[in-house]
Amino acid sequence: MAKTFRGGVHPDDQKRYTAAKPIEVAPVPQKVIIPTRQHIGAPCTAVVKVGDLVKKGQVIAEAQAFVSSPVHASISGKVAEIAEYPHPVFGACTAIVIESDGLDEWVEGLPLERDWETLEANAIKDIIRQAGIVGMGGATFPTHVKMAPPPEKAIDSLILNAAECEPFLTADHRVMLEAAERVVTGMRISMKVLGVTKGYIGIEENKPDAIAVMQKAVTGTGIVVVPLKTKYPQGAEKTLIKVIVDREVPSGGLPMDVGVVVQNVGTVVAIADAVQKGLPLIERVTTVTGGAVNEPKNLLLRVGTTFAQAIELCGGFKESPAKLIMGGPMMGMAQCRIDVPVIKGTSGILALSSSDVNAGEEKPCIRCGRCVNACPMGLVPSMLSILGQQGLYETAKEDFDLLDCVECGSCVYVCPAKRNIVHYVKYLKAQNAAAAAKK
Amino acid sequence: MGEYFTLFMGAVIVNNFVLTRFLGLCIFFGVSKNLNASVGMGMAVTSVMTLSSILAWAVYNYVLHPYNLTFLTTIVFVVLIASFVQLLEMIIKKHAPALYNMWGIYLVLIATNCIVLGVPLLNAESHFSFLKSVVHAIGSGVGFALAIILMASLREKLQYADVPKSLQGLGIAFILAGMLALSFFGFSGMIPL
Amino acid sequence: MSAETKVEVNQLTVSASPHIRCDESIAKIMWTVNLTLAPAALMSVYWFGFHAAVTLAVCIGAAVGTEYLIQKWQGKPVTISDGSAFLTGMLLAMNIPATVPWYMPLLGSFVAISIAKHTMGGLGYNIFNPALIGRAFMLASWPIAMTTWPALAGAVDGVTSATPLGMLKLQGYEKLVATFGDTANLYQSMFLGSRSGSSGETSALILILGGIYLIYRGYINWQVPAFMIGTVGVLTWAFGGHAGLFSGDPLFHMMAGGLILGAFFMATDMVTIPITVKGQIVFAIGAGALTVLIRLLGGYPEGVCYAILLMNSVTPLIDRLIKPEKYGARR
Amino acid sequence: MAHDAHGHDSDNSIFKIGMNLTIACLLSGAIIAGTYAVTAPVAAKERVNLKNKAMKELVADAQSFKAIEGKTDWYTAEKDGKIVAYVVPAESKGYGGAIKMLTAVTPEGKIIDYKILAHNETPGLGDKASEPKFSKQFAGKKAEDLEVVKVPTDKNIQALTGATITSRAVTKGIREAVEQVAAYASQKK
Amino acid sequence: MSTSVLILVVLASLGLIFGFILAFANRKFAIEVNPLIHIVEDVLPKGQCGACGYAGCMAYAEAVVLNPDVAPNLCIPGKEPVAKAVAELTGKTAAAVEPRVAQVKCAGSNEKAVRGYDYAGVDDCVAANLLFGGPKSCKYGCLGLGTCVRNCPFDAMTMSPAGLPVIDPDKCTGCGKCETVCPKKVIAMLPLGAHVRVNCNSRDKGPVARKACTAACIGCSLCVRECPYGAVKVENNLAVVDSAICREQCSDAKCLAKCPTKAIRPAVLGIVPGTEDQASVEAACPSCVKSTAAAG
Amino acid sequence: MNNPNQSLWEIFYKGLFEQNPIFRLALSLCPALAVTSTVVNALAMGLSVLFVITANNVVVSLFRHWVNPKVRVPVFITSIATIVTVVQLVLEAYFPELFKALSIYLALIVVFAIILARAEVFAAKNTVVPSFFDGFGMGAGFAGAMVLIGVIRELFGAGTIFGFQVFSDAYNPVLIMILPPGGFILIGVMIAGINLFGEYQEKNRAAKAKAGATPALQGSEA
Ligand SMILES: Cc1cc2nc3c(=O)[nH]c(=O)nc-3n(C[C@H](O)[C@H](O)[C@H](O)COP(=O)(O)O)c2cc1C
Ligand SMILES: Cc1cc2nc3c(=O)[nH]c(=O)nc-3n(C[C@H](O)[C@H](O)[C@H](O)COP(=O)(O)O)c2cc1C
Ligand SMILES: Cc1cc2nc3c(=O)[nH]c(=O)nc-3n(C[C@H](O)[C@H](O)[C@H](O)COP(=O)(O)O)c2cc1C
Ligand SMILES: Cc1cc2nc3c(=O)[nH]c(=O)nc-3n(C[C@H](O)[C@H](O)[C@H](O)CO)c2cc1C
Ligand code: SF4
Ligand code: SF4
Ligand code: SF4
Ligand code: SF4
Ligand code: FES
Secondary structure, three states: OOEEOOOOOOOOOOOOHOOOOOOOEEEOOOEEEOOOOOOOOOOOOOOOOOOOOOOOOOOOEEEEOOOOEEEEOOOOEEEEEEEEEEOOEEEEEEEEEEEEEOOEEEEEEEEOOOOOOHHHHHHHHHHHHHOOEEOOOOOOOOOOOOOOOOOOOOOOEEEEEEOOOOOOOOHHHHHHHHHHHHHHHHHHHHHHHHHHOOEEEEEEOOOHHHHHHHHHHOOOOOOEEEEEEEEOOOOOHHHHHHHHHOOOOOOOOHHHHHHHOOOHHHHHHHHHHHHHOOOOOOOOEEEEOOEEEOHHHHHHHEOOOEEHHHHHHOOOEEOOOOOEEEEOOOOEEEOOOOOOOOOOOOOOOEEOOOOOOOOOOOOOOOOOOHHHOOOOOOOHHHHHHHHHOOHHHHHHHHHOHHHHHOOOOHHHHHHOOOOOOHHHHHHHHHHHHHHHHOO | HHHHHHHHHHHHHHOOOOOOOOOHHHHHHHHOHHHHHHHHHHHHHHHHHHHHHHHHHHHHHHHOOOOOOOOHHHHHHHHHHHHHHHHHHHHHHHHHHHHHHHHOOOHHHOOOOOOHHHHHHHHOOOOHHHHHHHHHHHHHHHHHHHHHHHHHHHHHHHHOOOOHHHOOOOHHHHHHHHHHHHHHHHOOOOOOO | OOOOOOOOOOEEEEOOOOOOOOOHHHHHHHHHHHHHHHHHHHOOOOOOOOHHHHHHHHHHHHHHHHHHHHHHHHOOOOOOOHHHHHHHHHHHHHHHOOOOOHHHHHHHHHHHHHHHHHOOOOOOOOOOOOHHHHHHHHHHHHHHHHHEEEEEEOOOOOOOOOOHHHHHHHHHHHHHHHHHOOOOHHHHHHHOOOOOOOOHOOOOOHHHHHHHHHHHHHHOOOOOHHHHHHHHHHHHHHHHOOOOOOOOOOOHHHHHOOOOHHHHHHOOOOHHOOOHHHHHHHHHHHHHHHHHHHHHHHOOOHHHHHHHHHHHHHHHHHHHHHHOOOOOHHH | OOOOOOOHHHOOOOHHHHHHHHHHHHHHHHHHHHHHHHHHHHHHHHHHHHHHHHHHOOOOOEEEEOOOOOOOOOOOEEEEOOOEEEEEEEEEOOOOOOOEEEEEOOOOOOEEEEEEEOOOOOOOOOOHHHOHHHHHHHOOOOOOHEEOOOOOOOOOEEEEOHHHHOOOOOOOOHHHHHHHHHHHHHOOO | HHHHHHHHHHHHHHHHHHHHHHHHHHHHHHHOOOOHHHHHHHHOOOOOOOOOOOOOHHHHHHHHHOOOOEEEEEEOOOOHHHHHHHHHHHOOOOOOOOOOOEEEOOOOOOOOOOEEOEEEOOHHHHHHHHHOOOOOOOOOOOOOOOOHHOOOOOOEEEOOOOOOOOOOOOOOOOOOOOHOOOOOEEEEEEEEEOOOOOOOOOOOHHHHHHHEEEOOOOOOOOHHHHHOOOEEEEEEEEEEEHHHHHHOOOOOHHHOOOOOOOEEEEEOOOOOOOOOOOOOOOOHHHHHHHHHHHHH | OOOOOOOOHHHHOOOOOOOOOOOOOOOOOOHHHHHHOOOOHHHHHHHHHHHHHHHHHHHHHHHOOOOOOOHHHHHHHHHHHHHEEEEHHHHHHOHHHHHHHHHHHHHHHHHHHHHHHHHHOOHHOOOOOHHHHHHHHHHHHHHHHHHHHHHHHEEEEEOHHHHHHHOOOOOOOHHHHOHHHHHHHHHHHHHHHHHHHHHHHHHHHHHHHHHHHOOOOOOOOO
């Protein structure tokens, strides 16, 4: 029986546009803009100069801290500029612009062939770090850090997050269908590194073909495929863990506090490629879709391709989009310009037409309680929004568990008063952080 | 037993001192801005009132009434209670400064508050027995506490509401009290006293 | 690239996530409730005739008009189209005798909207149920008119009759049953509505159907009416009879007075009740118990209005004490 | 509130503080005693006057009122040395609490009139019980005639609109008083 | 007569008993609160603005009374008289409080500043700033959503229809609360008496700044060259005026003449920057008149 | 508060509006609700308080140097209680019906916070004459507010004033006005009204000040 969690919402999944479209390999772009900051954590510093010739897979920016991850050239060519460029998450960031030489050559020694089963866990961790792998589910947390939990945390399970609960997005879905073997290999590598025996793959029921394919692919590995009820935010770490292993991550804690590591489909594929073939993370599958896009597609895009280029590959716009979003419609970030680059965490590029975006005017909360019922974290979102209006972050934190909100947006989705609860939450969290920084 | 219960419930809800008899309104409105303070105040008023009623009962029944000095009731009671409360205030100030800070000047207001004087006066006027006086005092105190706690929770909720500026503070508090009193009409006629 | 390919954008909209919303709105909810109430309102016109229609019109008109004027005066956006003032007016009309002189519902509606709703900031902020404040205000102001019940249509204007609960209070259960013939007849008229009472409360059937529709639409939680009516049933069965415990007539009490209307349409006013379902259950049980307390011991024959108002005043405390079950243990 | 630095240390001796209050009390005592000496006799006279006036209103043709021994607050109204009425207190529980009345009854047990002395009924509803429109109904009736009804008949007491509880309470109180008077009067005869 | 005696007896004993109980209790339970704290608090303006660096007026009163190192002139809203009074009460010497008034360093009204995107969200500058720094193309400019206006403890600010806050110089106490809450830090405290000011906060290079807003300071340094006293400097592509030099030495405000974007203007308070007219300039900065006329 | 430059008129006047004991200071609220359902009671109560507060202010200011601060409150209260008792005795003797109508609230005058507050805040620090005017102003403000409330409540709630019918018989009194909830709500609305009036005055004053002081601000810039 499909398992599920408390709360959640059921938006139309809108996956019909791209679910049946095989992944299309995008042509090598003329120019890529590669931000030096592709992950959560300390930024990287460029290790190339303007005018340098670089090869595909060459390190162009180096990590300085442990919680950081290097950046590689995604095409071969010449470094044309190192300057501040728009960034889809941080607004602006130093980026390395590479102009293609049209050759698309790998850096020396790549790709290679390696048998992962003979490698030491520590060696694998190092490979993962050097390959610049970060979480591709959206959070872009450096994967090698996640794979090296402190010794006092006993990890016993790896969960593959294949829920892909965001409407519109089908990247993980397609990857599972087309690269099931690599997915399983990547998972097994991760399990080896973590030293765990239990592996689960959680897939929402609206992807029966993926469930079937994965079930076949895991035979003999001991990994279990867990069908999940189709409900947003099934793919949020905390709800996924609750559903699959019935544990609750404590407030303020991490999955590893309950002995679990969660990994996204794209991430494990990148791990498999890095360990088996030595390939760094320079490209990813991205769903380009939305009511304003002519021909929605799943594209394999080089990091640094601009959104404009990606949309051009999909036949451009049907109409001028009202909103351009990186990621899904529930958690994604609205963009203010179209020339931002694809980064490692860009799971989707969504161009919503004005009919898709129907926010309506914000009204006072009528206390209907829909948000309370929808909140997977068991919070009182209506109070968070009201306290947000007054800027009372302390009350919100102490009495209403502000910091436990995962900003999933379920509450906003159901609110008849169209309250911008997530925005208030972000605002309160920012206030709280500012106050904490002051102290 | 039934008689005492009726007396008690009458004082708590049917003829709630704050909402139908209008005693203790200054502290009712003054302190009800904050729920915690209201809980404390409710307890303070109940205990002060009970103790003063006992004192007042003794003085009335052993001195004033036997010697036909009932016209001195007002002055005797008020001095008695004021002094008593001031004593209490000093003790609290010394030994529980946190509590003292919370009530601030309102502890002084208890000393000379109409509910604290009114209940002993009513006891005397109705010639209540000792036990009845005590039950009546506790009932009135609990009724006061009930009203002020409800009121405080309503006012705290209204902090987040878009109350028109001219009504903010006392104005809306009075209107809330009015609606609370209107709701308490539901109990009217329930226990004829 | 084909020539038509267009990748320029006009100015983009940026907001925090999420970027899609469900298509519910306050207006939709309120108007739907209005529509579900409409059959019962029409029924009142059928039973009580022209008077009921006038009262209904005055209540709604005054409620909407008051809201309009207040919002104009305050320079706030006018929100009469959201249907909430309309609903307050309609509910008030359904809660009072159809024959009161026109100026009473006028003032009642005015008080409901101005004092109970807009002094606290308008929709969403009010603590007490506006329609019920309006009714309580009218009952306190004109107790005679407000307890003079019109006889059903067909009878000559001006003829009054007692409500079933009024009869119960003043004349006793036997007399009540006798008036209707037998208990089966009593239940039937209660269920279908051929009895005296407030305009909108007479027919249990229509109100329950409307309520079930709202439950189906997800606008109200079934727990509220179920627990409120259930509590009244249990308590009246236990304490409502004269022949000792468990000799009461719960069926009568459950259909009598404004209980059905109150439980489905007024104890469910989300603005004035706890926000969690658990809190709502506490609210409903409390309202049911207070209803019985007032009906059996109080000065009034009917207690639903005051019971709900009293529980409204406890709602902030309930919300403080009952919170949803949180994910993850606190650190 | 005042924040001035309070007094000097020498002022704060226990004795001084105590005496301060004591003297204030003594002074106040003197003033009150003085006032009381003046007003007490006036008040006493006024009390009697008030009572007589009330009774006179009830029994207009009485010439004097005499307290009945052995009964608190029972009076006989006499005219030309003959008892024309008994004036007795009555009490019962109404809507808002006790209703205290004074009622005048003929020795035959017929009501002459009553007066409500104190009550806590709702203004505009229960308090209409003191108006002649309601109280006139009682005149000339005997205890057994006193039954409250809501539809007028010539024999009974018609309830005040919207205040049945008060009407019943008043009627009950008076009926009890009348019965007592009747019992007392017949016993005396 | 006996009643009178009784009255006296009763009241006298009442007075005696409680007089002595209280007197005794007073001895026993007395605690010392420094009464000066309340007196000092009474003197403070009770804006609870925190400009002094303490959590409200009471906290400052306590600190200034109890701690000899706390200066008596920290209350900025109170200005000179309060500083003096506090100094007197606490026996400290008061250094002067420089009177100052808030200034929004931005003339990028709705018309002049270019919008980067349509903002749909919470009506608050801090909240808007979370989304790529807010809807204005200039990332240094005022967002115009009025967070400062709502937070001014002295009701000194209003939002003008042009989308910029306006400060009433009569009400502004210079407490700096607005400066603290503004996410763009586009509010600065202007010493009273300065007669020119730069109505821009953009540290972008000239062309970028110009593209984002027609009222921007483009860092061209023309004003620096015009000023004979060296009161103006360009730092990070933005002109900065040293108002002390300006106030003490300058009488002709030549710097105003050549500014191509009119980013540097006479310091007329209480209006949207960039809308100074002849009369108000005459009133506020007579020495500026000639130069503005020349520029106009 | 007790600024020496205040004229006696100012001392008197502030109690009427600016520092009205009921509407502004929110002191002594109980009588404002309890004895205002008829104008007569409201007036009698108002006058009694007026008398007590004025007399007490005078007494306190006379004896202020003599009172030890540690027993200041009990002594002031004794003084108030004495005056109240005298009022009680006099009323009982000469106006027994009024005495009855005011019932326990007459005794409660003793504890009306406004009286003690004036004693502490004003009379204890000032000489007799200003204290007299302060008490008289505050008392008048109190009495005025009481009567105002009383008039509104009696007029709408019973259709009468001083017991005389004002509206025609057709008027169906809004009974709630003389019941507790009506009292509360009425005072709430009156407080809001007074605040609005205050704001309006403030605005007028500010507008006048502005018109006089600053030149027109309309932009003439290109
Ligand atoms: C509300 C919410 C929904 C999410 N949905 C998904 C999802 O559908 N798929 C996914 O892979 N990660 C999703 N995530 C991210 C996961 O919580 C988690 O970060 C990710 O699975 C970790 O894998 P990674 O590090 O490999 O990206 C979601 C997060 C949140 C807060
Ligand atoms: C008289 C009237 C009747 C309406 N009836 C309905 C209705 O039955 N169902 C509904 O969803 N909306 C109904 N509406 C609401 C409007 O169609 C529309 O949704 C609403 O006015 C938009 O509100 P807004 O302008 O506040 O967003 C009604 C509006 C009015 C004025
Ligand atoms: C505010 C209010 C005050 C009331 N006061 C009284 C009252 O003083 N005396 C009374 O008998 N009924 C009073 N009632 C009415 C009773 O609750 C009850 O309805 C009435 O006594 C029934 O009498 P009826 O059958 O004549 O209507 C009052 C009702 C309300 C709403
Ligand atoms: C299910 C439901 C029940 C409602 N019940 C009431 C009601 O009993 N009284 C009322 O005035 N408004 C009611 N409303 C309308 C609305 O919530 C009311 O106007 C607000 O209380 C005013 O802020 C109801 C609305 C809904 C959706
Ligand atoms: S869903 Fe919206 S209107 Fe309903 S309670 Fe939550 S915030 Fe309020
Ligand atoms: S965004 Fe936060 S508050 Fe809203 S439903 Fe998600 S976790 Fe709950
Ligand atoms: S000055 Fe700052 S806080 Fe004020 S409106 Fe501008 S951006 Fe917002
Ligand atoms: S404008 Fe700024 S500095 Fe001036 S008073 Fe207001 S917050 Fe303080
Ligand atoms: S509490 Fe202040 S007058 Fe009653």
